[in-house]
Amino acid sequence: MGVPNFYSWLVRRYPLCLYDYSTTQVVDYLYMDMNQVIYKCATDPTVLFKDQLRERNFDDVWVSILGYLDMVISMVNPQ
16 A cells, blocks of 8 residues: 555655665654555565465564664664
8 A cells, every 4th residue: 555656756856865875974854654664564574485474463563663663763863
């Protein structure tokens, strides 16, 4: 799900929002697509078997989401 063509519209309208990140750059704001984060954490791509996703309980997904957010925030270190 999501907004159709939103990414391409955003990049065309604000081309400076897309750049290669290095640890020497200062990031003022960090915006994340939570739809993608939740999907990534709710599905485990390493346990795919015959095109079926392994079922995970809510607590596992929640811990995965928080861990992923902590990793990204510590890596980017927004100011």
